[in-house]
Amino acid sequence: MLHTIEQAVLRGPVGKTAGLAISKVSRRSFLQGSAAVFTIAAVASEARAFERYETGGNSMPHGLRYDPHIFVSIDADGTVTLVAHRSEMGQGSRTSVPMVLADEMGADWNRVTLVQAEGDEPKYGNQDTDGSRSLRHHVQSMRQMGASVRHMLASAAAKKWGVDPSTVQVGVHEVTSGTFRAGFGELAAAAMKEPVPAFEDLTFKSEDEFRYIGKGNIQIYDLHDITTGKAVYGADVMLPGMKVAAIARPPVLGAPPVRYDASATWEVAGVEHVLGLEVSIPPAKFAPLGGIAVIAGNTDAAIRGRDALEIEWGSSPHEEFDSAAHMAEMRATAAEPGNVLRTVGDPDGAFAGAAKTVEREYSQAFMVHATMEPPAAVANVANGKAEIWAPVQSPYGTRVDVANALHMDPADVTVNVTLLGGGFGRKSKCDFAIEAALLSQKIGAPVKVQWTREDDIRNGFNHTTSVERIAVALDAGNKVTGWRHNSVAPSILSTFAPDSGYQFFIESGMGHVDMPFEIPNISVENGKALAHARVGWFRSVSNIPRAWAVQSFASELAHELGRDELEVMLELIGSDRKIDIKAQNFPGDYWNYGEKDEVYPIDTGRLKNVLRLAAEKGGWGKSMPEGEGLGLAVHRSFVTYVAACVHVKVVDGLITVPEVNMAVDCGFVANPERVRSQMEGAAVQGMTIALHSGLTYENGAVLESNYHDYRMVRADNFPRVVKTHMVDHPFSVHASGAGEPGVPPIAPALGNALFHATGKRMRDLPFGDMV
Amino acid sequence: MANVRINGEDRALDGPDDTSLLWGIRDLAGLTGTKYGCGTGLCGACTVLVDGVSVRACQATLEEVAGKEVTTIEGLDADGNHPVQVAWRQANVPQCGFCQAGQIMQAASLLNETPNPTDEQILESMAGNICRCGCYERIVAAVRLAATGA
Numbered sequence A: 001m002l003h004t005i006e007q008a009v010l011r012g013p014v015g016k017t018a019g020l021a022i023s024k025v026s027r028r029s030f031l032q033g034s035a036a037v038f039t040i041a042a043v044a045s046e047a048r049a050f051e052r053y054e055t056g057g058n059s060m061p062h063g064l065r066y067d068p069h070i071f072v073s074i075d076a077d078g079t080v081t082l083v084a085h086r087s088e089m090g091q092g093s094r095t096s097v098p099m100v101l102a103d104e105m106g107a108d109w110n111r112v113t114l115v116q117a118e119g120d121e122p123k124y125g126n127q128d129t130d131g132s133r134s135l136r137h138h139v140q141s142m143r144q145m146g147a148s149v150r151h152m153l154a155s156a157a158a159k160k161w162g163v164d165p166s167t168v169q170v171g172v173h174e175v176t177s178g179t180f181r182a183g184f185g186e187l188a189a190a191a192m193k194e195p196v197p198a199f200e201d202l203t204f205k206s207e208d209e210f211r212y213i214g215k216g217n218i219q220i221y222d223l224h225d226i227t228t229g230k231a232v233y234g235a236d237v238m239l240p241g242m243k244v245a246a247i248a249r250p251p252v253l254g255a256p257p258v259r260y261d262a263s264a265t266w267e268v269a270g271v272e273h274v275l276g277l278e279v280s281i282p283p284a285k286f287a288p289l290g291g292i293a294v295i296a297g298n299t300d301a302a303i304r305g306r307d308a309l310e311i312e313w314g315s316s317p318h319e320e321f322d323s324a325a326h327m328a329e330m331r332a333t334a335a336e337p338g339n340v341l342r343t344v345g346d347p348d349g350a351f352a353g354a355a356k357t358v359e360r361e362y363s364q365a366f367m368v369h370a371t372m373e374p375p376a377a378v379a380n381v382a383n384g385k386a387e388i389w390a391p392v393q394s395p396y397g398t399r400v401d402v403a404n405a406l407h408m409d410p411a412d413v414t415v416n417v418t419l420l421g422g423g424f425g426r427k428s429k430c431d432f433a434i435e436a437a438l439l440s441q442k443i444g445a446p447v448k449v450q451w452t453r454e455d456d457i458r459n460g461f462n463h464t465t466s467v468e469r470i471a472v473a474l475d476a477g478n479k480v481t482g483w484r485h486n487s488v489a490p491s492i493l494s495t496f497a498p499d500s501g502y503q504f505f506i507e508s509g510m511g512h513v514d515m516p517f518e519i520p521n522i523s524v525e526n527g528k529a530l531a532h533a534r535v536g537w538f539r540s541v542s543n544i545p546r547a548w549a550v551q552s553f554a555s556e557l558a559h560e561l562g563r564d565e566l567e568v569m570l571e572l573i574g575s576d577r578k579i580d581i582k583a584q585n586f587p588g589d590y591w592n593y594g595e596k597d598e599v600y601p602i603d604t605g606r607l608k609n610v611l612r613l614a615a616e617k618g619g620w621g622k623s624m625p626e627g628e629g630l631g632l633a634v635h636r637s638f639v640t641y642v643a644a645c646v647h648v649k650v651v652d653g654l655i656t657v658p659e660v661n662m663a664v665d666c667g668f669v670a671n672p673e674r675v676r677s678q679m680e681g682a683a684v685q686g687m688t689i690a691l692h693s694g695l696t697y698e699n700g701a702v703l704e705s706n707y708h709d710y711r712m713v714r715a716d717n718f719p720r721v722v723k724t725h726m727v728d729h730p731f732s733v734h735a736s737g738a739g740e741p742g743v744p745p746i747a748p749a750l751g752n753a754l755f756h757a758t759g760k761r762m763r764d765l766p767f768g769d770m771v
Numbered sequence B: 001m002a003n004v005r006i007n008g009e010d011r012a013l014d015g016p017d018d019t020s021l022l023w024g025i026r027d028l029a030g031l032t033g034t035k036y037g038c039g040t041g042l043c044g045a046c047t048v049l050v051d052g053v054s055v056r057a058c059q060a061t062l063e064e065v066a067g068k069e070v071t072t073i074e075g076l077d078a079d080g081n082h083p084v085q086v087a088w089r090q091a092n093v094p095q096c097g098f099c100q101a102g103q104i105m106q107a108a109s110l111l112n113e114t115p116n117p118t119d120e121q122i123l124e125s126m127a128g129n130i131c132r133c134g135c136y137e138r139i140v141a142a143v144r145l146a147a148t149g150a
Helices: A002-011 A093-105 A134-161 A184-191 A223-228 A299-307 A323-334 A347-352 A395-406 A431-443 A453-458 A543-561 A565-573 A604-618 A672-691 A746-758 B021-028 B083-090 B100-113 B119-126 B136-148
Strands: A072-074 A080-084 A112-116 A174-177 A180-183 A243-248 A257-261 A271-277 A291-296 A310-313 A339-344 A356-364 A376-382 A385-390 A413-417 A447-450 A466-474 A480-488 A521-527 A628-637 A640-651 A654-665 A721-726 B002-006 B009-013 B047-050 B053-056 B069-071
Touching: A072 A134, A072 A184, A080 A093, A093 A112, A093 A134, A134 A174, A134 A180, A134 A184, A174 A184, A180 A184, A223 B083, A223 B100, A243 A271, A243 A299, A243 A431, A257 A291, A271 A299, A271 A431, A291 A299, A291 A431, A299 A447, A299 B021, A323 A356, A323 A466, A323 A480, A323 A521, A347 A466, A347 A480, A347 A521, A356 A543, A376 A431, A385 A395, A385 A431, A395 A413, A395 A431, A431 A447, A466 A543, A480 A543, A543 A565, A543 A628, A543 A746, A565 A604, A565 A628, A604 A628, A604 A640, A604 A654, A604 A721, A628 A746, A640 A672, A640 A746, A654 A672, A654 A746, A672 A721, A672 A746, A672 B136, B002 B021, B047 B100, B053 B100, B083 B100, B083 B136, B100 B119, B100 B136, B119 B136
Parallel strands: A080 A112, A243 A447, A385 A413, A480 A521, A654 A721, B002 B069
Antiparallel strands: A072 A080, A174 A180, A243 A291, A257 A310, A271 A291, A339 A521, A356 A466, A376 A385, A376 A447, A466 A480, A628 A640, A640 A654, B002 B009, B047 B053, B047 B069
């Protein structure tokens, strides 16, 4: 997300449709079998290569790495140490990515130790853990490095034993040839000095030889530590002499403290410093919001001292911001034509000549991430160096931003990545690490910054609010001849560059311009909405309001026509095809999540397939008792296809969800167990979004403050059974990801089910848990 | 100095008597398995046992637990093999894991008081513990597994 935003900022005004300035990486030719140069039978079967394909990983900052020396070391006792270079926030990448390497090299997972990489992209390649990219971008490089080590072990063994390399077999954590046998540890020193084979010289395991990949039989690496309290998250880092800071941040963006009284603060035992931090106002990227920091010997004293401050805040250009009035403005804007981002055919003609039109409007309030672990980071700035410990999704981005804030060289900054107690995009923004670094620099001691839950709810980076207005033109036979979708929402870009009020290609590429329906006349539009809150990205990003609108609308249209929703949804998607983005006049800056269209096309056959699968598994079409209903929705996001069939049952007015059937097609699946857990979690988070997630701004400040008024789905009312149905694919069907794409279809499927249960149509998120 | 018994050990913690039990456990006793999630008793991330019963550590002070037995996730079982911990691993409950110590302590408290809870009792007992990753289905399954062995 971040690097593409920076490209967008550099490119200047939004709305231009110039091509993306992403360097082209040459596509390697197909590989048939193995080149004969290196004929080690490194696995039991005959040699094969997998067919390499290009992903956006090559275009990410610092790209990908293929040298196993960076990621693999083997001790003499056979312990294999692998580097986990992606941040772990619950999605499982810390386990699943190295697991791919381990399986391909033949390592026994029980003898694998993981070390978490510090933020060092020049060394490890891209580490920005975001965009459901970890497996999508790294599954091939991990396989290649694993195969390389397997070959290097075999080559070292052949030399040691003086045997023909073709007789050497690499099994599980051991190498054999005839009666010769050696463990990985015994061969390690020599093997790691062997030249790293070229891709063309490698053999790869066939899919039936995988022991872990695709099996779901490996538990997450930190499972024991998590269940025994040993796992280390941001706030768990303790340094000798460390102080703890709590910060009073401006309640209104950019409002400076004009005067403050800290006398009550100084009465709190343990308070050691009260310091001002420079106030920022967007666009300021991840600059801390500023305010007054209270630094104490422990967290309790820091928070009490902070809460005892009496601060008079000055004025801000955002001090009159009112989210209800803003929503009304966005609705008015959405009713007018917006900037046209994509046109197919003659939409004005289609609407002018329509026998009937159907038009609806959907909305979403601002949301905040509310990760269970509120932001926290530790910094030690001393002797011209800075060392950070933080739960960050982009450790190298953090390193650069901290260096800039401290006016230091990134070479003098180290960023250690702890586990993340939830991320959801919040921890892509390293403001909290910068705060810790600035305060440590000021007081000359290690500092931990601890955000309270109130800070997190009120001072975050909001998922944007939006109004989505959709209209269709119907001919006399009730066939859809025209589609108009105007999206009005403050842009993430406003956090990075002066606010134009218009969305940019990342946002419009999330279920807006890439609308896959087969309709002859289309107009995709974007109306202006200025941001008065700090906007950032939240898991699934703009796909949430777009799937909410488009899939709710499809259901409404079916109802309007008196037809079956599944049929109408399938008909809207149309024929099985890979969408021709040129013929369909996609904008020149259509980004496809950073992937080439020919590698990850919009495949309507796969989209329809998951919809049919979810419908079938959910029992679509069966008669439901009064007060119960099924709802469907399907959405492609992050180049993954997910459909949901949600069963709603209203009990004494309370909306409950007895079952969700989710069908997911994310190409080849490396770790089905974690795909399943992501879908289960997406169903819960989707239900929270549908029912509860909304921030209210009055006089520029957020009214909600904690989990009592910013509610979460809890164990007393959650999707009770979530069944995940994965479409099975070989490795040749390019792996995508599962972290985000489960979320978007949940709210609309829930809303559609609620309509069938009650006859009430929900159009505004969140809609509460009672009907 | 506040004298507190944590995980079977008498500890003299260097803070005032009215220090929050949560921060006393984390910052003064150095036991970081107990998490801060909300500070207002709304999320359950800081759940510990006081004389075997679940308490939100952020809602208690050190003086309130004087003379009582405080158990944190680190002290639930010497080897980390309390039936709830074992069940949590068997059911592959955690995603990010941050709330799980609190969830486990809450489940342990439930099973202390109600060894064979009904589903409704499980749901009610666990409803004070938020999991933002959304592991509830597995949490409920793991509590059932810990109670029944199946």
